[in-house]
Amino acid sequence: MRDCRPILLLEDDTVDAMTVKRALKDLHILNPLVRVSNGEEALVYLRDESKEKPCVILLDLNMPKMNGIEFLKIAKAEEKLKRIPAIVLTTSKDDQDRIRTFQLSISGFVVKPVDYMKFVEAMRIVNLYWTLSELPNSEQESTNEKLQANTAGGR
Amino acid sequence: MRSSKPILLVEDDNVDAVTVRRALKDLNVPNGLIHQLDGKDALEYLRSGSNKTPCVILLDLNMPKMNGLDFLKIIKKDEELKQIPVIVMTASKDERDKMESFNFSVAGYIIKSADYKKFVESLKILNLYWTLSELPYPGT
Numbered sequence: 001m002r003d004c005r006p007i008l009l010l011e012d013d014t015v016d017a018m019t020v021k022r023a024l025k026d027l028h029i030l031n032p033l034v035r036v037s038n039g040e041e042a043l044v045y046l047r048d049e050s051k052e053k054p055c056v057i058l059l060d061l062n063m064p065k066m067n068g069i070e071f072l073k074i075a076k077a078e079e080k081l082k083r084i085p086a087i088v089l090t091t092s093k094d095d096q097d098r099i100r101t102f103q104l105s106i107s108g109f110v111v112k113p114v115d116y117m118k119f120v121e122a123m124r125i126v127n128l129y130w131t132l133s134e135l136p137n138s139e140q141e142s143t144n145e146k147l148q149a150n151t152a153g154g155r
Numbered sequence: 156m157r158s159s160k161p162i163l164l165v166e167d168d169n170v171d172a173v174t175v176r177r178a179l180k181d182l183n184v185p186n187g188l189i190h191q192l193d194g195k196d197a198l199e200y201l202r203s204g205s206n207k208t209p210c211v212i213l214l215d216l217n218m219p220k221m222n223g224l225d226f227l228k229i230i231k232k233d234e235e236l237k238q239i240p241v242i243v244m245t246a247s248k249d250e251r252d253k254m255e256s257f258n259f260s261v262a263g264y265i266i267k268s269a270d271y272k273k274f275v276e277s278l279k280i281l282n283l284y285w286t287l288s289e290l291p292y293p294g295t
Contacts (some may be wrong), residue, residue: 031261067231076260083257087288102238102291109289122287131283132277133242134264136257139251 001055001130006032008054010042010071011061011089019116020058023123032054038063039071044080053138056107056130057086059104061097069097072104083136087126089146156210156280158290164286165197165207165226166244171267175213175244178275184282186210187201193218194226201236209239210290211262212214216252224252227259238291242281 001007011017017035024033034054036042042059043066045051057075063070068088075081087109090097091114097107110126113119117151156162162179166172170191179188183274186206189209200206216223230236240262245252248266256264262275263280268274 081259081289082260085260085262098289099238099247099291103234103242104261105237106258107220107240107262108284108287110287111289125283125287128280129263132265132280134253134266136254145217 001029001030002133002135003055003129004031005052005055005118006034008045008057009035009043010039010057010059010063010068012037016060018122019119023120025035026120026126027127029127039066039068040073043074046075054084055135057084058089059086061088061090069100069104072101072106074105085130085135103145104110156184156285156290157188157288158210160210160291160292161189161207163197163200163212164188164190165212165223166190166215167197169191169199171215174271174274178278181275181278182237182282194221194223197226198229201230202232211285212239212241213242213244216243216247216256222259224255226257227261231259240290242287
């Protein structure tokens with residue numbers, strides 16, 4: 001990725017999460033991987049000010065408690081979260097899933113290949129693209145918000 | 156691209172538009188390229204029912220009449236149009252431009268390289284990614 005902030009992975013399946021971790025390692029991608037099991041846990045992580053915001057979010061769709069679409073609806077309505085690129089990583093080939101997530105302005109929809117080598121190739125392309133593309137700087141904005149808060153308080 | 160639908164380029168500079176066309180040709184990207192000169196023209200194109208919906212939008216930021224950020228503000232509120240992935244392609248390294256674009260959930264923000272070979276390389280990666288990724292309108 002373009003910077004060294006963590007990648008947040010929303011994935012309820014432990015084996016799938018391990019495959020992502022292994023692929024990132026095989027590709028020498030140095031960003032730490034933070035894995036949560038559903039949308040609810042992801043929101044807790046993302047709203048925790050002591051945790052570093054991720055550079056991108058990789059999310060599965062079918063998860064218990066809060067699924068990927070419910071998560072996107074909430075995250076894309078929150079000022080501090082909506083700017084983080086969210087890439088769907090799923091085995092779902094359902095047209096409705098694809099349409100609904102693009103309506104929530106996702107930044108990619110990758111159907112996970114079952115074959116490991118093909119999966120590594122997919123992750124290589126995801127990494128290439130998000131190394132080429134700039135990423136939103138979470139720190140910058142919080143500084144601006146602090147400045148605005150200070151200005152407002154001084155009036 | 157994964158879909159055979161055209162790519163919509165919103166760019167006021169004709170020389171830059173020619174460069175994009177040339178790079179796509181050099182990369183053998185088969186999608187057609189539709190070029191609009193600013194946000195206003197692009198909106199007119201998108202809202203005219205008879206035109207083909209693009210698979211992705213490549214968007215410059217600094218343009219007359221309606222700039223890239225104003226264009227994003229409008230299409231991201233439009234139920235039909237908000238699902239089309241928008242990739243900013245600009246010379247601007249301004250932090251505020253970048254932040255405001257990502258606040259509109261752009262699907263990429265690429266700083267245009269002045270060097271042609273590097274520019275082709277960046278379009279190559281862009282094409283790889285949007286061939287791997289599904290798109291909202293898969294049809295032909």
